[in-house]
Amino acid sequence: MKKVYYLWVAASLIISSVALPAAGEKRPDRPKLVVGIVVDQMRWDYLYRFRERYAETGFKRILGEGFSCENTLLNYIPTYTAIGHASIYTGSVPAIHGIAGNEFFIQATGKSLYCTRDEEARSIGTPDENAAVGKMSPRNLQASTITDELELATNFRAKVIGVSLKDRASILPAGHAADAAYWFDGDSGCWITSSWYRDALPAWLEEYNRTRPAEKLLALDWNPLYPIETYLQSAPDDNPYEEPFSGNVSPRFPVKTSELARTLGAGLIRSTPHGSTMTLDVARLAIDNEALGADEITDFLAVSLSSPDYIGHQFGPNSIKIEDAYLRLDKELGEFLSFLDKRVGKGNYLLFLTADHAGAHNAQFLLDNDIPAGNWKEGETRTALNLHLKERFGKEKLVASLSNYQVTFNRALLDDAIDRDALRAATVAFLEQVEGVAFVVEMEKVASAPIPAAIRERIINGYNRALSGEIQIIMKPAWYSDRDRRGATHGTWNPHDSHVPLLWMGWGIPRGRSNTEVYLTDIAPTVAALLRVQMPNGCIGKPIIDILK
Ligand SMILES: [Zn+2]
Numbered sequence: 164m165k166k167v168y169y170l171w172v173a174a175s176l177i178i179s180s181v182a183l184p185a186a187g188e189k190r191p192d193r194p195k196l197v198v199g200i201v202v203d204q205m206r207w208d209y210l211y212r213f214r215e216r217y218a219e220t221g222f223k224r225i226l227g228e229g230f231s232c233e234n235t236l237l238n239y240i241p242t243y244t245a246i247g248h249a250s251i252y253t254g255s256v257p258a259i260h261g262i263a264g265n266e267f268f269i270q271a272t273g274k275s276l277y278c279t280r281d282e283e284a285r286s287i288g289t290p291d292e293n294a295a296v297g298k299m300s301p302r303n304l305q306a307s308t309i310t311d312e313l314e315l316a317t318n319f320r321a322k323v324i325g326v327s328l329k330d331r332a333s334i335l336p337a338g339h340a341a342d343a344a345y346w347f348d349g350d351s352g353c354w355i356t357s358s359w360y361r362d363a364l365p366a367w368l369e370e371y372n373r374t375r376p377a378e379k380l381l382a383l384d385w386n387p388l389y390p391i392e393t394y395l396q397s398a399p400d401d402n403p404y405e406e407p408f409s410g411n412v413s414p415r416f417p418v419k420t421s422e423l424a425r426t427l428g429a430g431l432i433r434s435t436p437h438g439s440t441m442t443l444d445v446a447r448l449a450i451d452n453e454a455l456g457a458d459e460i461t462d463f464l465a466v467s468l469s470s471p472d473y474i475g476h477q478f479g480p481n482s483i484k485i486e487d488a489y490l491r492l493d494k495e496l497g498e499f500l501s502f503l504d505k506r507v508g509k510g511n512y513l514l515f516l517t518a519d520h521a522g523a524h525n526a527q528f529l530l531d532n533d534i535p536a537g538n539w540k541e542g543e544t545r546t547a548l549n550l551h552l553k554e555r556f557g558k559e560k561l562v563a564s565l566s567n568y569q570v571t572f573n574r575a576l577l578d579d580a581i582d583r584d585a586l587r588a589a590t591v592a593f594l595e596q597v598e599g600v601a602f603v604v605e606m607e608k609v610a611s612a613p614i615p616a617a618i619r620e621r622i623i624n625g626y627n628r629a630l631s632g633e634i635q636i637i638m639k640p641a642w643y644s645d646r647d648r649r650g651a652t653h654g655t656w657n658p659h660d661s662h663v664p665l666l667w668m669g670w671g672i673p674r675g676r677s678n679t680e681v682y683l684t685d686i687a688p689t690v691a692a693l694l695r696v697q698m699p700n701g702c703i704g705k706p707i708i709d710i711l712k
Pocket residue numbers: 204244472476653
């Protein structure tokens with residue numbers, strides 16, 4: 164009799180975990196699982212630009228069943244991957260969370276620092292535990308994340324896992340208290356982690372690595388989903404704006420990844436849609452093997468899809484490669500959603516999908532179509548600026564870097580003989596004359612700078628006194644550093660870089676859309692409000708009221 168009862172309980176648990184809560188039934192206080200999906204470099208307009216050929220199961224399903232914040236902007240500069248992920252999950256900005264770029268300068272020492280570099284961490288999953296690829300952690304992230312807050316709210320009983328090809332896109336979302344963050348090592352073709360989280364890979368991930376997933380997927384090549392002439396939203400396949408895979412004289416389809424992998428290695432998968440396939444495979448394995456969303460304590464899976472960023476950089480937004488990548492991503496997203504429906508139960512998970520930044524068009528492509536744009540010769544500017552400053556102040560190489568569109572001075576050379584105010588003023592006056600530059604602002608004087616308020620606020624939010632350069636360069640729209648002459652890039656304040664999708668679906672989410680301006684920093688406090696947990700401790704964002712009504 165007892166046995167029958169237990170079978171009945173077990174059966175009803177299975178049924179309740181796959182079924183929608185019936186009308187009138189009390190909703191659980193929290194979802195079983197939160198799934199955060201970041202599509203690296205996804206522009207907001209991709210939701211509509213390729214819509215005609217999206218399936219009903221992917222982006223269209225989320226738009227139909229969920230809520231779309233159509234006017235979501237990044238409220239800081241520079242607009243790069245590490246900052247985007249940190250800002251989504253902390254609800255904060257570089258001034259506070261301390262992730263001032265993918266790479267930035269510790270101003271006091273003049274040393275450059277990679278955002279997730281941690282010399283104390285050991286690499287887990289690589290043959291050498293000192294391998295740089297795994298010496299990573301969230302140590303440099305100075306604020307708590309929404310994932311940390313979920314751990315704190317549940318006395319660390321929640322399971323939190325981050326998954327991405329990029330270390331920074333896995334680590335910064337998963338936060339400090341996560342159970343694990345996994346990322347991809349292109350050299351070994353394996354998924355790895357660091358000793359911050361664990362001393363060994365879980366058996367399920369070791370087993371997955373043994374199947375050589377990247378090699379298997381690369382063996383499939385990259386052929387377009389549809390006949391090439393049907394990609395009406397993109398430039399012809401062979402054009403001068405795209406960067407060929409090295410070894411390929413033309414960027415044209417088909418991309419023989421099976422052959423290219425022999426020289427480029429497994430890391431090639433990053434720049435193909437197969438990278439997203441593999442990332443979602445690991446996400447599914449994590450859900451199954453770590454029992455995410457299986458009990459009453461809310462878990463959090465932070466997935467970031469990096470391949471769209473690599474593809475965008477190499478080929479640009481007007482390429483068939485990007486169009487095809489999004490058509491494929493749409494299908495894979497649909498499959499992932501139906502996997503979540505089966506495993507966690509429709510209505511039992513809360514999902515958001517956004518991007519860490521968007522991306523601009525190739526400058527030459529715009530120019531050839533009579534739209535203003537340009538390539539800023541960053542290296543030439545730095546050399547000329549250093550010569551100019553040498554004449555005035557008597558020292559060579561006073562400027563260490565112009566990266567992140569900021570001037571970092573060579574602090575070791577700055578002694579009492581150099582008047583710092585005069586040095587900054589001379590630098591500003593010089594840079595203001597450079598072609599393509601719109602404004603040059605001394606960070607400490609930004610509050611009184613005669614620039615549009617929207618840009619001023621983004622500078623202030625992005626300026627971390629200890630980690631940012633002393634002077635900010637604001638380019639004219641569509642002007643970028645010439646390091647990216649082919650393909651395309653991002654990094655500036657303008658809407659091509661800073662307008663991203665923000666979609667919500669599932670537990671607690673009404674149907675609808677809104678054009679109210681919201682920011683990347685509003686995501687974490689909105690999740691906090693939905694979960695009824697504390698917002699992160701550096702949060703400056705606000706809950707999105709349209710969703711919470
Ligand atoms: Zn990028």
